[in-house]
Amino acid sequence: MIQLQALRKVFGQRVAVDGFDLRVPRGVVFGLLGHNGAGKSTTIGMLLGQVWPTSGEARVCGHDVFSNRSRALARVGAIFETPVFYDYLTGWRNLEILAGYTGPVAPERIREVVAWVGLTGRDQSPVRTYSHGMRARLALAQALLPAPELLILDEPTNGLDPEGIHEMRETIRRLHAELGLTILLSSHLLSEVQQLCSRITVLHQARKVFDGSLADATRTRNRVRLLTDDFPSAGTALHRDGLITGHEGGEFLTLAEGISPSTVVKRMVELGFPVHAIHREEETLENFYLSLVKNAAQTDPTPVTR
Amino acid sequence: MFLLQLKHELWKLFGKKRTYIGFGAFLLAQNAVILMFRFTKATGAIRRALEGGGYPAEAFLTATTIATQVVIPVAFLLLPLYVALVGGDLVAKEAEDGTLRMILARPISRLRLLTLKWLAGALFGISLSLMLGLFGWLFASIWFPQGGLFAIQLESGPAGGFAVFGTAEGAWRYVAAHALLATKAITIMGLAFLFSCFNMKPAAATIVALSVMFVNAILMNIPWFVDYKAWFITHHLNLWQWMFLQSPPRTRMAESLSLLVGFNLTFFAVGAAAFQMRDIKS
Numbered sequence: 339m340i341q342l343q344a345l346r347k348v349f350g351q352r353v354a355v356d357g358f359d360l361r362v363p364r365g366v367v368f369g370l371l372g373h374n375g376a377g378k379s380t381t382i383g384m385l386l387g388q389v390w391p392t393s394g395e396a397r398v399c400g401h402d403v404f405s406n407r408s409r410a411l412a413r414v415g416a417i418f419e420t421p422v423f424y425d426y427l428t429g430w431r432n433l434e435i436l437a438g439y440t441g442p443v444a445p446e447r448i449r450e451v452v453a454w455v456g457l458t459g460r461d462q463s464p465v466r467t468y469s470h471g472m473r474a475r476l477a478l479a480q481a482l483l484p485a486p487e488l489l490i491l492d493e494p495t496n497g498l499d500p501e502g503i504h505e506m507r508e509t510i511r512r513l514h515a516e517l518g519l520t521i522l523l524s525s526h527l528l529s530e531v532q533q534l535c536s537r538i539t540v541l542h543q544a545r546k547v548f549d550g551s552l553a554d555a556t557r558t559r560n561r562v563r564l565l566t567d568d569f570p571s572a573g574t575a576l577h578r579d580g581l582i583t584g585h586e587g588g589e590f591l592t593l594a595e596g597i598s599p600s601t602v603v604k605r606m607v608e609l610g611f612p613v614h615a616i617h618r619e620e621e622t623l624e625n626f627y628l629s630l631v632k633n634a635a636q637t638d639p640t641p642v643t644r
Numbered sequence: 645m646f647l648l649q650l651k652h653e654l655w656k657l658f659g660k661k662r663t664y665i666g667f668g669a670f671l672l673a674q675n676a677v678i679l680m681f682r683f684t685k686a687t688g689a690i691r692r693a694l695e696g697g698g699y700p701a702e703a704f705l706t707a708t709t710i711a712t713q714v715v716i717p718v719a720f721l722l723l724p725l726y727v728a729l730v731g732g733d734l735v736a737k738e739a740e741d742g743t744l745r746m747i748l749a750r751p752i753s754r755l756r757l758l759t760l761k762w763l764a765g766a767l768f769g770i771s772l773s774l775m776l777g778l779f780g781w782l783f784a785s786i787w788f789p790q791g792g793l794f795a796i797q798l799e800s801g802p803a804g805g806f807a808v809f810g811t812a813e814g815a816w817r818y819v820a821a822h823a824l825l826a827t828k829a830i831t832i833m834g835l836a837f838l839f840s841c842f843n844m845k846p847a848a849a850t851i852v853a854l855s856v857m858f859v860n861a862i863l864m865n866i867p868w869f870v871d872y873k874a875w876f877i878t879h880h881l882n883l884w885q886w887m888f889l890q891s892p893p894r895t896r897m898a899e900s901l902s903l904l905v906g907f908n909l910t911f912f913a914v915g916a917a918a919f920q921m922r923d924i925k926s
Contacts, residue, residue: 349923379926388748388924408751416749418926422742427659435652439750439757442648480746490749 339364339488339520340385345394347380354380356544358394362522362537364487367514369535369552370524371627376541378524379419382492385522386416399488412440415481419493421473425466429457429476432465437483447483455479455509471502478509482517489513492524503530510534532556532623540627542634555626560593562602565614572611581605590619646760649752653764657730666726666772673722674780677714682787694794699808706791708814711780712821712888718776719825719884724857727769727829731836732850734761735919740846748924758841758916765837769829777822793817795888807890817887824884827904831881832857834911841915843922880904 340362347355355377362368372378383389384396387407396403401410423432430448437443452461455475460468468476474494481489491510495503507530513519525531531538531552538555540548548555560583566572573585581602584592591602599616606613657663681687690709691701735758738744747757793814797805809817836853840846857878863869864876873879880900886892 383923383925386749388745390921390923408753411749411751414749414751416746418742418745418749420742420926422746424656424659424743426661427655431655431659435655436746436750438649438652439747439752442645484750 339399340368340522341395341397342381342385343395343397345381345384345396346392347377347384347389348392353544355384355391355541358541358546360539360546360549362520364520365518366537367510367521367523367535369531369538370522370541371526371528371531371538372541373526373631377544378526378541379492381541382416382490382522382524385490386411386414413484413487414490415484415486415488416490417474417477417481417492417494419496421470421477423465423473423476426464428462429465429468429472429479430461432476433461433480433483436480440484443483451479451482454482470497471499471505474498474502474506475509482513486519488520488522490522490524493526494523495525495527495530507533528623528627538623540630542631545634547630547634552623556621556623560595560597561619561621562591562593562599562616563589563619564591564602564616565589566606566611567614568611572606572609575609575611576602576605579605646756649756649760650763653760654767657734657764657768662733663730663768666722666729667775669722669726670718670772670776671779671783673718674714674776674783677717678710678780678783678787681710681713690794693806694808697806697808699794702789702791704792704794704808705788706793706814707781707784707788708791708811708818709794710784710788711777712793712795712818714780714784715776715822715825716885718780719828723772723776723825723829724832724854727765727772727833728836728850728853728857730768731765731833732840732848732853733846734765734837734840735915736840736842736844736846736849739843739924742926745924745926754920755916758912758919762834762837762912765833766830769833770826773822773826773829776825777818781818793888797889807888821884821887824887827901828881828884831877831904831908831911834908838911838915838918841919841922877907880907 340360342358342360345355345358346353358377358381370378370381380389384391385398385403387403387410391404398410399413403410423429424435427435430452433448433452434443437448452458455478457472457475457479460472465473465476477494494510495506498506510521510523511534514521523531523535535552537551538548539546564572569585569588573582573591576582576591577585581594581597582591583594593599593602599618603613603616687705690705694701694704735744738747748754790811792811793809795807795809795817797807832853835856836849839849839852842849844852860876860878864873864878880903883897883900883904886897
């Protein structure tokens with residue numbers, strides 16, 4: 339659905355996006371993570387043909403964005419961080435105007451989308467009377483009007499209160515489940531991404547530092563939880579044998595490089611320790627992200643792909 | 645599809661209160677000038693000029709004459725201000741507000757968008773010019789009778805004589821002058837639109853456009869540069885006033901008209917090129 343190849347953008351002396359390769363398959367909710375200024379919005383700008391790349395390629399729905407923008411964006415909807423409209427016009431008129439840039443839209447379709455986002459009854463009021471949450475819903479409605487296959491959401495929960503954030507999260511789930519949309523969600527809110535996305539890419543200082551599934555990101559490769567009768571003795575024995583590099587908290591082991599949980603179980607049995615349970619420890623996306631950023635700051639960030 | 649999008653541009657333009665500042669200011673200015681003519685001795689000079697030339701003052705001290713006297717200062721000072729305000733807003737205001745980013749997330753080309761916006765601005769310029777003429781005449785009709793047209797020959801300055809026309813001829817000259825006034829409105833709007841396409845604030849686009857016009861007007865009005873007045877755009881923007889000459893110089897008018905078309909095409913092309921190259925960011 340989205341394909342970026344060696345995409346690069348330089349503003350004056352500042353590199354905003356550096357050699358970004360990305361593939362977003364059809365039907366996923368894909369997270370684009372990164373700190374403020376990491377290059378997320380510039381990437382989205384290039385995806386929509388609003389920002390010219392210094393070099394590289396961007397394809398959306400199979401079409402090159404820069405040479406065939408009208409085809410590439412024909413089935414794309416987008417929402418930006420702060421929903422802005424023509425405040426002096428009604429919500430309905432705003433929808434007519436914005437959707438009109440894609441093509442004529444039947445009033446029935448507008449009515450249907452207005453109902454879907456829950457704005458029925460307020461669509462004839464001027465947008466200046468709308469709350470922030472209602473503006474967010476109107477933004478969603480305008481993005482849905484051209485019946486998109488791909489929805490690009492750039493920080494969609496910015497400025498929303500907790501209720502609004504919850505509502506937006508549920509809406510994104512519905513969009514994916516009910517309409518089968520491919521969704522690219524750009525955010526620096528890790529909990530949002532963790533709850534919604536199945537695949538993520540992390541940008542750090544203009545470069546990609548991770549690209550893979552959320553499961554990969556939140557699964558630690560060397561930390562396991564072990565339930566046994568005498569954990570301290572087992573830990574000492576395993577450490578002595580070079581199978582682990584540490585043990586802590588009465589149940590957590592840090593495996594040595596190249597050692598799998600099955601090797602640990604085998605050795606435990608040989609040493610006569612009962613093994614009630616052993617499994618890899620899940621990591622929070624926040625810890626994963628922070629460790630990525632820390633590593634990237636310490637070394638020249640080489641992209642990691644899983 | 646194009647007409648539908650143009651209709652939407654017009655909704656946006658005419659839905660804004662600030663679009664009507666120009667109309668409102670015109671109504672105030674026109675009424676102030678007409679009331680001054682009606683309730684002071686200002687018409688005395690016109691009366692003396694007419695009678696001195698052997699014309700009956702009552703036949704030419706009419707609504708059309710007064711409306712013509714009103715339009716000259718309004719078109720010189722107020723019209724450029726309000727069309728530049730709208731032209732400067734067309735692109736830059738949308739960029740400033742963030743709605744431009746919403747629009748350009750759609751599969752519409754930048755050139756098409758600019759064409760729509762320019763046309764909306766041009767329609768505004770036309771409507772403003774025609775409203776100026778219509779309301780001027782209507783308000784003047786409240787206080788003055790219908791009849792012929794007396795017009796100072798501006799081409800050679802206020803002291804350079806006057807022209808008089810019968811009722812029908814005067815009416816058609818008045819209408820034609822306002823139709824040509826629209827070319828001035830469109831050109832100034834187009835200049836502000838050009839600057840609006842660059843990465844600048846709407847107010848800056850308006851001020852830069854007006855500055856260009858004022859500099860042109862200053863240069864054109866320096867007596868020593870009289871031989872070069874055709875070099876200045878403001879000279880050609882006064883095309884509409886030539887309809888009040890006894891014999892309008894048709895060749896010169898056609899020349900000015902074609903130059904204005906050229907100026908407008910150039911403004912649009914430069915603006916479109918700048919806009920095409922720009923990165924649209926929040």
